[in-house]
Amino acid sequence: MPSPNDHRTDPRDSPGGAGAAALAPAVAVREVTHRYGRGADAVTALGPLSLDIPAGEFLVLVGPSGSGKSTLLRLIAGFEHASQGDVTVHGRTPEPGRQAGVVFQQPRLFPWRTVGENISLALRYAGVPRAERSSRVEELLERVGLAGTARRRTWQISGGQQQRVAIARALAGGKDLLLLDEPFAALDALTRERLQEDLRTVSARTGITSVFVTHSVDEAVFLGTRAVVLSAGPGKVALDVPIPLPRTGDDDPDGLRGLPGYAALRAEIGAAVRDAAR
Structure with missing residues (x-):
């Protein structure tokens, strides 16, 4: 060795x-x-x-x-x-x-919004035109392995899936810096x-430049x-x-x-x- x-x-x-x-x-x-x-x-x-x-x-x-x-x-x-x-x-x-986009230990999603709406909100704040947001949401969800979940409520998906949505939302802002503070700490070993x-x-x-704690x-x-x-x-x-x-x-x-x-x-x-x- x-x-x-x-x-x-x-x-x-x-x-x-x-x-x-x-x-x-x-x-x-x-x-x-x-x-x-x-x-x-x-x-x-x-x-x-x-x-x-x-x-x-x-x-x-x-x-x-x-x-x-x-x-x-x-x-x-x-x-x-x-x-x-x-x-x-x-x-x-x-x-x-x-x-920077930031991902915390807990997903901190808006439970009254769907998965897609959580990401779309980040796209809105990033200045992405409304007409482009739907396709961008699907692209981001596919990137984190959640294709087809845009219409689901956040409480209808698992904790690991919620954290994937949080990562997609952080990427949605178009920032070239991603900061992650123990995002997988609360998950079971297999999901982690x-x-x-x-x-x-x-x-x-x-x-993307990333800093992970x-x-x-x-x-x-x-x-x-x-x-x-x-x-x-x-x-x-x-x-x-x-x-x-x-x-x-x-x-x-x-x-x-x-x-x-x-x-x-x-x-x-x-x-x-x-x-x-x-």
């Missing part, structure tokens, strides 16, 4: 290296620290931390509870602003709903694996093109490693998990997570 380090790239070719210096990252996190509370009651949740996320990358944030993974995601989404440092998306300060496969396929075929090392290796392990709070980068596994959109999940490189990466990232929790 090859060493986990066999998968590392030359620093000059990494997102932050000299080879990428001429390309502006899709997301830039610069010396960010974030605190909750004030004065003696202030708690530092994150940082100092710096990251570059190139366009088209699928970055997975993994680490123990309290490491600031979700905090970092909220900063990138523009839901919060860093106490110190800067976060930019395509060179601009992020604003909620403007630069199926949605991981679906998301990996969507990512490979669309090339998880506690699962296996999920991190399976989904990501790069994994960043954050240390116990305040969260800092404990490991930053590329995941150079095949990514065509038609990859066999069992075949991927059976690769020696897969096992080596899972061992390396798992060890880093355990060390980060100490």
Whole structure:
């Protein structure tokens, strides 16, 4: 079995290296620290931390509870602003709903609307003409494996299907950045694996830039093109490693998990997570 380090790239070719210096990252996190509370009651949740996320990358944030993974995601989404440092998306300060589609742990669908109406609403806010919305809804539902469900009520579909609708709705906005905060955490193991496969396929075929928060090392290796392990709070980068596994959109999940490189990466990232929790 090859060493986990066999998968590392030359620093000059990494997102932050000299080879990428001429390309502006899709997301830039610069010396960010974030605190909750004030004065003696202030708690530092994150940082100092710096990251570059190139366009088209699928970055997975993994680490123990309290490491600031979700905090970092909220900063990138523009839901919060860093106490110190800067976060930019395509060179601009992020604003909620403007630069990124966001998927949460719960689908947060409108139960009084049909599946199609939930997605159509996102298309409306994205400025898609009414005449085009129906075909776009069908296209998005097919993309996430839910073709033919547009007229169903959200309470008539399973939890896993609801989360697929949430992903389709996030993609409907036409943003080139997708943020996902443990979207599969509440699902059973079989549904979770199926949605991981679906998301990996969507990512490979669309090339959308993604940031995914998880506690699962296996999920991190399976989904990501790069994994960043954050240390116990305040969260800092404990490991930053590329995941150079095949990514065509038609990859066999069992075949991927059976690769020696897969096992080596899972061992390396798992060890880093355990060390980060100490």
